[in-house]
Amino acid sequence: MYDQKAIRRRRATLAVLVALSIGLLTIFFGDSAGGRLQVLQRGVQVVLGPIETGVSVALKPLRDAIGWTGNVLSAQSENERLAGEVAKLRRELAQAQTRGKAAAQVRALEKLSRRPAYPDGVDPVTARVIAQSPTVWYSRVRIDKGTNDGVRVDQPVVSGDGLVGKVTRATGGSAIVTLITDESSAVSAQVMPDSTRGVIKPELGKPEDLLLEFIDPKQRVRKGALVASAGISSSKLESLFPRGIPIGEVQRVDSGEVDLYQRVHVKPFADMRRLDFVQVLTDRPDLEQAEVGLP
Amino acid sequence: MSLSGGALTRIGLLVLAVVVLQVSAIAPIRVLGSAVDLVPLLVAAVALYAGAVPAAATGFAAGLLLDVGLAQDIGASSLVLTFVGYGIGRYRDLRDPAHGLAPIPMGAAATACYGAGFAVVAMLLGKVDTTSVSLFAVRDLLVVVVLNALLALPFFWLVRLALRRELNVDPREQRRRRQGPRDQGPIGLRGLEV
Numbered sequence: 376m377y378d379q380k381a382i383r384r385r386r387a388t389l390a391v392l393v394a395l396s397i398g399l400l401t402i403f404f405g406d407s408a409g410g411r412l413q414v415l416q417r418g419v420q421v422v423l424g425p426i427e428t429g430v431s432v433a434l435k436p437l438r439d440a441i442g443w444t445g446n447v448l449s450a451q452s453e454n455e456r457l458a459g460e461v462a463k464l465r466r467e468l469a470q471a472q473t474r475g476k477a478a479a480q481v482r483a484l485e486k487l488s489r490r491p492a493y494p495d496g497v498d499p500v501t502a503r504v505i506a507q508s509p510t511v512w513y514s515r516v517r518i519d520k521g522t523n524d525g526v527r528v529d530q531p532v533v534s535g536d537g538l539v540g541k542v543t544r545a546t547g548g549s550a551i552v553t554l555i556t557d558e559s560s561a562v563s564a565q566v567m568p569d570s571t572r573g574v575i576k577p578e579l580g581k582p583e584d585l586l587l588e589f590i591d592p593k594q595r596v597r598k599g600a601l602v603a604s605a606g607i608s609s610s611k612l613e614s615l616f617p618r619g620i621p622i623g624e625v626q627r628v629d630s631g632e633v634d635l636y637q638r639v640h641v642k643p644f645a646d647m648r649r650l651d652f653v654q655v656l657t658d659r660p661d662l663e664q665a666e667v668g669l670p
Numbered sequence: 671m672s673l674s675g676g677a678l679t680r681i682g683l684l685v686l687a688v689v690v691l692q693v694s695a696i697a698p699i700r701v702l703g704s705a706v707d708l709v710p711l712l713v714a715a716v717a718l719y720a721g722a723v724p725a726a727a728t729g730f731a732a733g734l735l736l737d738v739g740l741a742q743d744i745g746a747s748s749l750v751l752t753f754v755g756y757g758i759g760r761y762r763d764l765r766d767p768a769h770g771l772a773p774i775p776m777g778a779a780a781t782a783c784y785g786a787g788f789a790v791v792a793m794l795l796g797k798v799d800t801t802s803v804s805l806f807a808v809r810d811l812l813v814v815v816v817l818n819a820l821l822a823l824p825f826f827w828l829v830r831l832a833l834r835r836e837l838n839v840d841p842r843e844q845r846r847r848r849q850g851p852r853d854q855g856p857i858g859l860r861g862l863e864v
């Protein structure tokens with residue numbers, strides 16, 4: 376059935392080729408540096424060298440094209456990977472910065488409460504701002520502390536920089552704080568150190584500009600003077616804000632000849648659009664103690 | 671295939687062209703970190719179209735040229751490629767694969783056997799640490815096998831084109847004959863379709 380001659384020839388060919396290979400290997404390993412196989416190798420390399428160079432040069436455009444395609448593909452995947460890394464790092468950076476900012480605000484709150492003018496006995500409750508209006512027209516924020524934490528309506532709220540506003544609505548776990556930049560806000564304030572008194576009201580749409588009104592034109596108000604809450608404003612009506620909480624500093628004074636009062640522009644210390652942590656002053660200070668703490 | 675002068679010339683030129691092309695133009699092109707290896711594909715193609723003996727001879731010649739041209743250990747590639755050619759050729763002789771997609775598994779098998787065989791020879795020669803096989807080498811071999819499998823069909827077609835005049839039996843023609851004309855019935859007679 377099978378051609379025995381062909382089989383023998385086939386096997387013999389294989390045996391010869393294998394024997395040749397092994398023989399070449401053996402000779403090659405036993406060959407010295409200048410041996411015949413080494414010379415043959417160098418000779419073949421000399422002959423093949425120009426051919427290989429020619430082929431390499433001739434096919435370089437093709438190789439470059441394939442390489443370019445590969446590079447583009449790998450660049451695309453690398454770009455995607457790097458974009459992912461950038462996004463991850465950006466998230467981490469944002470988290471770190473947020474944590475840093477929050478820590479700074481908490482530190483500022485602590486520092487504020489240690490100031491000499493700060494009213495004693497106010498029992499502050501630190502709260503995180505969890506929501507705030509995106510527009511400048513509605514100056515209200517929501518905090519994560521409510522009646523369960525002792526927060527009640529009309530309690531003053533401060534940040535690390537100064538007075539922020541007051542609680543206007545409180546539920547069990549959260550509360551709404553109306554900022555002093557809200558059009559409904561009015562805070563009795565005094566210009567230090569002369570204790571010139573007036574009422575701080577906002578200028579609509581200008582969260583960085585408050586107006587201290589009802590200042591007698593005869594009173595001299597200096598630019599850069601500190602403005603703080605005045606506390607009790609009259610014997611009949613008690614101020615919601617304890618005395619001595621810093622509000623801002625005088626920017627400029629408008630005093631027209633026909634005006635009955637001076638209009639003092641005050642820049643608030645607290646940045647109302649970047650509030651993360653605030654403190655709700657849940658207890659009223661003793662009046663006498665507050666008077667002692669006057670700057 | 672009869673080992674005529676024309677056949678030997680064609681195979682010789684093919685070997686030279688493929689080896690030169692491989693070392694000077696193909697090897698630098700990296701796809702997924704590895705390069706296509708046309709040499710085992712050539713041996714497999716010759717095995718499929720010409721049989722075991724021409725394939726073993728092709729493997730030997732291509733290996734020798736590789737070893738000499740790249741200043742490798744002369745005989746190492748020859749030994750491995752001789753076995754690869756003979757093995758694939760014997761498979762073709764015994765199983766007669768006439769399927770149109772046969773080049774793909776044959777090319778992949780030849781590449782895998784060449785890679786594995788070369789590693790074994792390198793280990794025997796003390797070129798590779800026998801205590802560990804690096805993951806990189808395994809990955810590289812797998813990528814080359816896949817790339818060669820993808821390239822097998824067009825490459826085998828080119829080799830067939832080059833050798834067609836010298837082939838005694840063309841697997842493609844055989845397949846066509848086996849299929850039979852479409853307008854005939856199962857026993858080859860018109861009008862007796864089932």
